[in-house]
Amino acid sequence: MRKISRRELLRLTGAGGLGMLLGGGTLKWLSPSNVSTSAPAASGMSATGQAVPFYGKHQSGIVTPAQDFLYFAAFDLIATDRDEVRILLQKWSAIAARLQRGETVGDDEGKPLVPPVDTGETIGLHPMSLSLTFGVGPSFFRQKGVNRFGLADRQPEVLSELPPFPGDNLKEEWCGGDICVQACANDPQVAFHAIRNLARVARGAAVLRWTQAGFQRTSTADAAKGTPRNLLGFKDGTANPDTTDNEQMNQVVWVQPDEGPDWMVNGSYMVVRRIQMRIEVWDRTTLQEEENTFGRHRESGAPLGKQNEFDPLDLERKNERGELIIPENAHVRLAFGDGTEKILRRSYSYTNGIDLDTGHLDAGLLFICFQRDPLKQFVPIQQRLAKQDALNEYIVHVGSAVFACLPGAQEGGYLGETLFA
């Protein structure tokens, strides 16, 4: 027996068929002739609706301007042989290319007695700048020391579990993963649809380990396209490198030839941290304390003592009493360090209902950053922050993962081709 009683069912079906149950009362019957799998006509499509190319030297979703919404998924492989994993990546690549063009997973033949090929919730929608970014974690190569797919000798040295940081309160359910898929789009349903369908075709080969939906202010809400604010109300990403500057991206983001394994050239390493914010505590913090915590003015985003968001940091400047204007433990100072470690941040805010133990909002930042070498870039920054950052009073890291985002695929090829070659 299932939850819906027969009696209840008769009432529901009597009132319009099961379709009504699922809100399908307004759905059209999907016959082959009216299921469109081609991308909608470009006419009338706004910039946010356009397609981001899947194929290329690099994967999309890294230097792609951050879309409005994120759906992030970490998968565990249950496949036991290498070919199964390769086939999964081939299938995923082909589907990802279709989805990014705004197409469905596959052409539906409308057979009545089999489930539709695509789950359907994006039929007729624009591509909405969907980007799907795939990475493999340390456990992809070695699981509890076991060379599970015979690829252990290909594990990059810099792709290892992150060291523990002081103050971490990591929960297993928000950590790790053999493979990650970062879905970003200017529509939350488009992003969710992508992960849902990738998980579906992966059944039997990979299972979801954890997922997190993310958001930021939408681009239409901010005509000026300013730096987005995090849930603490401060601009987040001011100091990001310029993603349109190829040279900078080669310095900061893209793995270069002769550093680590060849298969990773043009790829990038991703660090993900699920950072819960102590929202209620922050909300009763004075403005002055908030600004000293970040080392920036809240309204303008300017460094303390400066006028404009992009004014250079002056970390030595002191006030008339001889005190540093940007305090010793301000977030911006510690994140900057000596300016040698740079990362490309691409984070999204999240909310996940409430923490049942405290009644507090479970909200924060799904911090995502890209770099050539996490051990030389993210790790030293985070070591400084974890030790001293004034912000630690208001945040706690509850999740952590690191992935090697594969180099891009060429048409006819697939993501991971260099790894499996």
Next chain:
Amino acid sequence: MKVSYVTSLFLSSTLLFAGCSSSNESAEQTPNQAAAQPAASQPTAAAQPEAGDVQGDPQLAQTVDQYRSYVVTQCDAFVKATEQFANAVKAGNVEQAKKLYAPTRMYYERIEPIAEALGDLDPNIDAREGDVPDQEWRGFHRIEQALWEKQTAEGQGAYADQLLQDVKQLRALVETVEIDGKLLVTGAVELLNEVSSSKVTGEEERYSHTDLYDFAANVEGAQQIFVTLKPVLAQKDQPLTDTIEQRFDSLFALLAPFKQGEGYVSYTELKQEQTKQLSQAIDALAEPLSQMGTALNL
């Protein structure tokens, strides 16, 4: 599945598919009218030739006959087992009744989609508390509650008699149930959906925690359908056949450590990680299983 089979008694089950297309006007129609007059402007499943009809497909017809005889065999055993269970209840032998409870139910769980196609029988035999109004609540779970919650069989005699009667009626009616290719391909998935929605959550056997018996029986029932269809399926799609076979194997391998004697350990002994694994293995199997219709050209 409960959903589709119960309904199919009353409406042509093709209407179910058409239900997705039904606009408000069909909501006003009685089910029979709706079935008789598929809206002309909308191509519906009802307008197509009966999908899954065995007429003109001797191999499929043979498959259906094989499956029917399996169902009858299970039902025969179900009647016998229920009789012993009912006797134990009526004799006030709580220990014996508890011992017989879960193994008896397995015969039913293997053929549940068939039983669900037979009207009120499923709720009469298998309703859980709250599924039906309390004064109508009877069947296995009513007795289960008494045996485990109250540790007594007292006052359960009438329910035991009624149960045996209902089960005998099921046995009589299975001879008449119409089985076609559609029921087979959807029935196999329905059995696994049963597992996904009520067994892995531990909701089915809320007093006895014998959910793993039902779990295993549902999967065995699905496997039986697959095995029956396999010769036909393998001709059309060998890789799909292999995948399904291999996923059944993995699932049974996952279940194996929980076997205890002839039965299974209490569901409460499973850790969250283990129930999650079982649930994901069901998903991994049900996905290719749901594709059997493609390969059979249904």
